[in-house]
Amino acid sequence: MxxxxxxxxxxxxxxxxxxxxxxxxxxxxxxxxxxxxxxxxxxxxxxxxxxxxxxxxxxxxxxxxxxxxxxxxxxxxxxxxxSIAGFYPSLHLNLGDDYQRLGDDASARHHLERARAAIDRLPDDGYGRMIRAGIESLAQRCGER
Structure with missing residues (x-):
């Protein structure tokens, strides 16, 4: 490491x-x-x-x-x-962002939903707030209001 x-x-x-x-x-x-x-x-x-x-x-x-x-x-x-469960919101956020930038909206939304499904595993701290904000930003870029 x-x-x-x-x-x-x-x-x-x-x-x-x-x-x-x-x-x-x-x-x-x-x-x-x-x-x-x-x-x-x-x-x-x-x-x-x-x-x-x-x-x-x-x-x-x-x-x-x-x-x-x-x-x-x-x-x-x-x-x-x-806990490995706490890694998944960020991992799926990153994949959703990648796919969104590559123009694969279906895959971007898939990973956005998987990030959201794991969001309760995030700590209530600066890191957790950063990932939650990233998920909301991705949602907006995917056309959600």
Missing amino acids: SEIGAAVEVGHAGDPDEARRRLAQLWDDAAVRADPFHRCTLAHYAADLEPETVDELRWDLRALAAADEVTDERARAHHESL
Whole structure:
């Protein structure tokens, strides 16, 4: 996780190409491949570094697939407050956003509904408010009033 975080920081510091290179290298690492929690986290962050929406979508799909393999015990092994259920609103929001930007309205609405269905799993804090606001923004971009 520290290597994933370090790669993401490189991207935040202004070198997204290097961050993508590092994350791609980590993606091929046997330890990362063996741990769905690591794969989910890496893919989630890698998506945010992609300049092309189709590449972002590819990583977001990987993140969701990996999340489906993560147990709550594994999430809590990283941090005692985590539950994998709390990841789904953000994962589906990201996919809905990708599909909306790619012009696939049906898939965007599908993931919007899945994000909404999981919204009660979000904490009542800044992160939860940010994801809820993102879901409402996506709903507006999908034509909902």
